[in-house]
Amino acid sequence: MLTGYLPILIALLIIVLPLVWMVSSSFKPVNEIVTLTPQLLPQEVTTANYATVDRRIPLMTVLQNSLIVTSVGSIIKVLLAITTAYALVYIRVPGANLIFLGILVALMVPPEVSMLPNFMTIEALGGRNTLWGIILPGLGTAFGTFLLRQHFKSLPKELFEAAELDGAGHFRKLFQIAVPVSLPAISTVSLVTIVNEWNSFLWPLIITDTRDRMTLPVALNQLRSVEDQVSSYGILMAGAVLVIVPMLIIFAMLQRYIVSGLTQGAVK
């Protein structure tokens, strides 16, 4: 019994302890951060670190930016993924497979590769330091399209027969039949997209340099360069809590969908 639990316990501690340390340190006053005899839990709980984060970066604005980018970006991406996947599976046109192959190759291109030309494009369009400039280049979705296409292909044809006899068009077939029966797959795509948008760092970092246009990860990176003393770690941990804990909560509640989406291709 013990031999089974001990390795799991060690693995769990290695994963969980840094996160516990983060939360605990974010509530510690400075003297408990710079001490040479640190305790796991704060002796005197304070929210001063969070207040300092709010003074250094316009926290409410930055949070709002992150929420807008995440929600608008995710909604559009998921909608595009649904309609594209539907078109690829149910609207017969010559060359559709070639288009699908083109989308798959796009899945392979990391954002670092397209970063510089996209910066030129968005700058030319006047999108620097704007929320649409942050959202736009990431909207084309290969991942969601791929995942939903696989799913739509697995739907039985009989599902649509009654609707076809009624003379339903593609819009009705998509939104009244395909979408309602595919909610688990759509949830998976949505959650993975939300997680990615919220955590996204490289592109917002490049395209914003004024504080009230930054997303949370970019603002935290700036906080790090301002608060570079040993005594600042409590403040940095408060920042880390703000970006990490929302995703931890979403993950804890909906992990089944997220894990299946992220391990798609490996785990059937």
Added chain:
Amino acid sequence: MRAQPVEAITRGMSVTTTDSRSAQTAQDRPEASPPPEQDAGQLQAARKRAHRRRSSKNWSLFLLFAGPNILLILAFIYYPLAMNLYFSSLDWRLGAPRAEPVGFANYQRFFTSPSGLEVWRVTGIFTAGAVLGSMILGLLIALVLNKKIPGRTFARTAIFSPYVLSGVGVALVWMFIFDPQRGALMFILDRFGIDSPQWFLDPDANLLMVIVVYVWKNLGYCAVVFLAGLQSIPRDLIESATIDRAGPIRRFFSVVLPLLTPTVFFLLVTNIIFSMTNAFDILRVMTPTGNGTNTIIFEIYLQSFGQFNRAGYSAAIAVVLFFTLFIITAVQLRFVERKVHYQ
């Protein structure tokens, strides 16, 4: 954090071929039966016209549904690929109005200059450390989680969780842990009478540090994929090995591991690609100017948006990265076609 492009492409390809085949036979059929009379010929022409009308109606519907996404992908993924090819032939600083064409000089520099070769060395070490570290630890955890014990689902979830967390946040947490003056690791090392290395100053220590953090974030992914692989191994195979008096270690190496080969191979390829493309957040936050941590993706960023603004050189590295990933994917395709397992 991305889905598995490699596997995706493999599957897509096989699906694509069967699809186009069935589409072809469907189209061939009307032409395969030759028209015996004039009437039938006219009928067929009418049918063709109707087909064309339907197909053009299909096209406009198809473009209505898929067009926006296709346009976005063209504008922000394919167009940049082409522009990088052009930029890579220029001696051009970001923001400068003028650029000199220099042919392949940027590529030559990346493959021959000391700083270019340093990028390859760092990428090699980072990739090897990150991939082996997360796969070995992931496999060990998966083997433990494969036993039927209560709390297993919770453990699996907890161990996977760092994979979905912000790289920036994770990097901040680990900076505190690694801090040589007040970090948790310093106190632990101190217990064993070891002085903490200067994690933020020494380039080699820097590289080791970011590998550790990357492995911490990534091993849960490997564990979950390995666990699924382990659970797909038929129980009776392991039972019969047990009846043959094979010990647990012997069972692992002669029964479990060979059957796990496809999973190992899949993880190897995806992890190589991930470690090259997903580590940016950790690298940028923990080592802002890339002191000993200039992997290929970080170098692309540092060259164009760091202090040098060498956009042409950065584009050349981006092109090299793209083709490197392309080759890895192609190699994987070949192997997957051969179905890597030895049963």
